[in-house]
Amino acid sequence: MGIKSYFQQRLLEKENKRNTRHKLLNNFMDMKSILVLCSVKSEKELQNWKVYFDNLPPHIKKVDIIAFINEKRNVEGKEEDVSEFVFYPHHLNWFGNLKEKSNIVKMIDYPYDLLIDLNFNHQYILNLLLVKSQSTLKVCSSLKNEISYFCDLIMKTDTAETKQKLYIDQVFYYLQQINSNGRS
Helix, strand or coil: CCHHHHHHHHHHHHHHHHCCCCCCCCCHHHCCEEEEEEEECCHHHHHHHHHHHHCCCCCCCEEEEEEEECCCCCCCCCCCCHHHCEECHHHECCCCCECCCCCHHHHHHCCCCEEEEECCCCCHHHHHHHHHCCCCCEEEECCCCCCHHHCCEEECCCCCCCCHHHHHHHHHHHHHHCCCCCCC
16 A cells, blocks of 8 residues: 555545434335446446436436546547536546535535445545445445445445446345335
8 A cells, every 4th residue: 555545545534434424224115316436438338327327217316427437538628517527537636636626515415315336446536425425325345345344235246347237236136125024
């Protein structure tokens, strides 16, 4: 662990102590809002995730995606849509934090029913947003040992990184089984 990683981990722990969110384990059918944190390789991959999450059951009223696209991009002459909550490497400073604060604070302060962590590239900014989030239930995979301490539900699977849609389907399946009390 380098100095930068050490200070980043310390900051995550400090932010976790400050977070006073309400923790709650709900059945999937009772959830109305989902926040997805994902790191992707291209805009096309992000579009695939948007299509996937647009096809959720109708009881889910709000789905927001915060994405880090890990590709170099020519930023000159391009006006970016900040409302989509998409970050590129040029948005981050040396430490891994956002250079400019955007509307992301409103999104992090919103009490989502579920946060799904798809940050398999271990981007620090997404880890920080996971810790700061006011979501009532945070789900991550067991592949992320350094961040699993901050999650409420850890899905133990070896295929989360390679079969991400299967991983999400497993999350939804287990949440449907929790607190079902005989409902079908």
